Amino acid sequence: MIDKLIRPSVFLPLVSLVVVFGGWEIVGRSINPLLFAPPSEVLRQFGELLQTGELQDAAMVTVRALFLGYFLAVVVGIPFGILMGAWTRFGDILQPYLYAIFATPRVVLVPLIVVWFGIGFEARLFLVFFWSMIAISVNTAQGVRHARPDLVEVARSFQATRLQMARHVLIPGAIPFVVSGLRIGAERAIVGVIIGEMFLQIVGLGGVITKGSQELLPAKMLCAVAVIAVLGTIIVTALDTVEKRFQDWKGAP
Template sequence: MTISNYHESIAVKKPRFSVKDMPSWSITLISVATLMIVWELCGPWINPLFGSYPSQIIRSFLDMMSDGMLVRAFVQSIQPFVVGYALAALAGIPIGLLLGRYRVFDAAFGIYITAGYATPSIALVPLLMIWFGLGFSVKVVIVFLMAFFPICINTTAGVKAVPKTLIEVGTAFCASQTKIMRQIVLPATLPYIMAGLRLAVGKAVIGMILAEFLTALSGLGGIIINAANSFRTAEMFVPIILVMILAVVLEKLLALLEHVVAPWQREISGDGH
């Protein structure tokens, strides 16, 4: 083999760059940047009454931050969101564990969970306003109802997916039902619980804005309605994009939490490949 042939063979064997080799965050960044550039370039052809584009939205964002309006609205919105979501998790996980583990509970109460999940929350808002008024409480309840059912249903499905052989092994070693639940069922169900929590984030954000639309106009939902009524389209987009970013950030944080509490799930699912 000549020296030139040897170098040619090395060049042929050299691995080529592939999109598959890029980290996920870089692909996401390129995707978002491309969308922003295309959106900005199309901006001059957008009627300001019907839409806006990034540079105008950023300008409105800076104006709203400078006078403190956006910060106040965000605080007003995030408070019922946090309380309602936390209550949904605290109630949904244990109820889901009971429904999935014990047939009697599932037969007695499972039908209410299914019916509640299928009921449009917006249909209950007038009744909820009569019960809880137009303030903080009704917003918490709406967020709770939106987030509770995904958490509960996913947890129930996770318990039912636990292999019976694992339960039988625990029973064979004379483990109590509490110990079986804590050391066998709960660890096996964690990926399902985390999936339910991640799904519930989006539902809770929708509930937060829905509550502000239909009850007392306040928070980010109030800004959206007031800006839309005044045809301030760029200002209207600011809270909408902020809500999107909030949902994405919370979902990513829960995904990181899942890798901490259930690290084996990443290896099983091949996440990131």
């Protein structure tokens, strides 16, 4: 036990956390509470938000839009990506638009989304779905296009049928790309849901942040930020683990 604590990988982060949180607490107490909140105040606020159920309700709203949007993105994105990858010409023609969409920050499209989808659930769903879907399909298309030429050649020389080719060469080769598309898509989906909640309809965890800034309660904002960070960490770590596993499986390039 003691041995474990003394290892630098455990001991140093602990020291640093204690120092920073201690310093934050001391400094936080002497600054205007409208601007700054010490950790103790954040904890108190966290308990209060849990008791009133505000935080759980907000998290539910966020998670619902996030999961539905992401689910749709996966369902639409993978077939679309396969189409883009297999039909090269179609993929090439779409490329400039995808590039333009990636180059445009999502927040500045909010006025257009308001005009097209309103400010309700559909608009938030679109913010989650669309960008996540594009990330997934771009990666899938890359996976389909970048089948290892040596394997394709071997399969050809053994006169594999189209189905066999897809089953044994193309699909196994594309799966690592698809999985990293799923992770990037999830990251985009999380940012999308927060944008929707902060700029469109003030609900969910993003809404808690906006409300906290209007009520001048930094502690409340920090609580919501922490929950978002934890939620994001869980989702991205899970997909990261899956991704690593498939990367090993792919073997040598």
